[in-house]
Amino acid sequence: MGQGGATTRMPQYKLIYFNLRGRGEPVRWVLVAADQQFEDVRFNRETEWPFKKPEMPYGKVPVLYVDEKPLSQSVAICRYLGRVHGLAVDDPWEAAKGDEVADAVHDLLPHAAQMVYAKLAGDVEKAKMLATEFYTSTLPPVMRELDRRLDGREWFCGDKMTWVDVFAACYLSQLSSHHEGSLEAVPRLKSLVEKVVKLPKIEKWIRERPDTPM
Numbered sequence: 001m002g003q004g005g006a007t008t009r010m011p012q013y014k015l016i017y018f019n020l021r022g023r024g025e026p027v028r029w030v031l032v033a034a035d036q037q038f039e040d041v042r043f044n045r046e047t048e049w050p051f052k053k054p055e056m057p058y059g060k061v062p063v064l065y066v067d068e069k070p071l072s073q074s075v076a077i078c079r080y081l082g083r084v085h086g087l088a089v090d091d092p093w094e095a096a097k098g099d100e101v102a103d104a105v106h107d108l109l110p111h112a113a114q115m116v117y118a119k120l121a122g123d124v125e126k127a128k129m130l131a132t133e134f135y136t137s138t139l140p141p142v143m144r145e146l147d148r149r150l151d152g153r154e155w156f157c158g159d160k161m162t163w164v165d166v167f168a169a170c171y172l173s174q175l176s177s178h179h180e181g182s183l184e185a186v187p188r189l190k191s192l193v194e195k196v197v198k199l200p201k202i203e204k205w206i207r208e209r210p211d212t213p214m
């Protein structure tokens with residue numbers, strides 16, 4: 001009960017995405033890390049999405065409905081959830097440097113997606129070429145900078161885990177799982193990713209989530 005006898009109501013969350021990890025998965029991880037229940041609505045991309053697309057703001061997913069109000073853009077959604085559920089910092093500079101990390105990781109996605117699509121299409125040569133480029137040229141400078149950011153601090157925004165750590169760990173754990181040893185040269189980043197992945201609630205989510213190709 002809140003002050004004056006009013007009941008403090010938990011927000012109702014409904015996440016709309018495809019039956020994939022993709023850009024929906026970091027939102028799911030932040031919801032899980034924040035101990036929030038949510039309805040995990042997953043459309044089939046081929047059969048259902050063409051009918052649902054016109055209903056979505058910007059015609060894109062993920063969309064998080066917060067008490068029936070839609071919020072788009074995966075990074076904005078994670079940032080909002082972080083602020084509302086205590087997975088954020090107040091200091092504007094630390095918060096902005098956290099946003100920087102999230103955007104830098106998010107920028108990797110189109111490159112990674114090309115690689116995964118080529119693999120799923122069975123184009124072995126193209127997939128191999130894109131993977132070599134991704135793991136030798138695209139990913140290492142980002143990993144190095146993220147590792148450097150962790151010099152003398154446990155988490156990206158200081159001594160407290162925030163949505164940024166959860167967001168980054170979600171993508172980097174998946175990307176590194178496709179390429180053995182890719183986190184070895186960046187021990188501080190590797191440790192951050194492992195700490196998030198080993199949170200009991202995240203481990204449980206990974207164990208129980210639907211098995212999807214990407």
Ligand SMILES: N[C@@H](CCC(=O)N[C@@H](CS)C(=O)NCC(=O)O)C(=O)O
Nearest residue numbers: 022023059060061062072073074075
């Ligand atoms: N910047 C947006 C990108 C949203 C986006 O491109 N979503 C893709 C799926 S990952 C989508 O809706 N594709 C279907 C379409 O464009 O019809 C975000 O991070 O949420």
